Amino acid sequence: METKQSGPIGRPRGFDADEALERAMVAFWEHGYEGASLTCLTKAMGISTTSMYAAFGNKEELFRKVLERYTEGPSAYLPRALEEPTAHGVATAILAGTVRTTTRPAHPNGCLGVQGALTVSDSGRGVRDLLVAWRDNGYSLVRERFQRAVDDGDLPPETDPGLLARYLTALAYGIAVQAGSGVGRDELQEMADAALRNWPLS
The missing domain is CATH 1.10.10.60 (Homeodomain-like)
Incomplete structure (x- = not known):
């Protein structure tokens, strides 16, 4: 138009x-x-x-603007998930959002933030570093949320919030890679559900 x-x-x-x-x-x-x-x-x-x-x-510069748009659009499930009242709810919402976003029929499979620049030449190092920082920021937000869950008694006191956040984000990124390889939504959601069955309870 x-x-x-x-x-x-x-x-x-x-x-x-x-x-x-x-x-x-x-x-x-x-x-x-x-x-x-x-x-x-x-x-x-x-x-x-x-x-x-x-x-x-x-x-x-175009890619940086695109990543901002992706963060505020397809990837906006993350900040919404962090508002869930329990850590289990946060994890459930993050994995469901990852599965949904990476398997939408109207969009490419996978995740722009995960697969956009895993391997690049020297000229693309700035973008690779940008995406590393983008993923690290997501991890940090989840870790901080899980730390609050430990402090509030929602997670067991011996829980390592950093390790739990690393586990969850690694699983989410793995789902994105699998989606990019053509694995279907139902199978990916089954995998997410299986992982959440071992969630630590307070």
């Missing part, structure tokens, strides 16, 4: 920047950072390379 938005120097922009960013997110999600060439990205976005640079910056 053609819309007129102000460009960086005040002139009308002949494309919907929000829609273009959404399409770029899908392209990076499907192909990974290095697999998504400039030609692939601009074709998916429906704009020229010049327009892409003017609106979003270079490829790495």
Whole structure:
């Protein structure tokens, strides 16, 4: 859909920047950072390379904007999960959100934050480091939530919140990798349910 938005120097922009960013997110999600060439990205976005640079910056800057969109959109289940009243509820919601997000028919399988830049050349190290920090931040949020659960008596006092958070996030990332390999939603949810049957109770 053609819309007129102000460009960086005040002139009308002949494309919907929000829609273009959404399409770029899908392209990076499907192909990974290095697999998504400039030609692939601009074709998916429906704009020229010049327009892409003017609106979003270079490829790495575009990816950073895409990751923000992914965090606030498909990956927004994480902050919602952390609000669950129990640690078990948090874990259940995180794994259910991971399964749901990584197997949606309308989106690529897998997780942009996990598979976007696992292996990159020197030029992609900034993006790889960005995704490492993104995953570490998710882990830290879960660890802090589990520490509160220990303090509140919701988890046994001997529970190591860091180890439990590492276990949960590793399982979630493993689900994402399996989803990217084509494993179906039902099987992944069964795996998540099996893991939660061993959850520590207070």
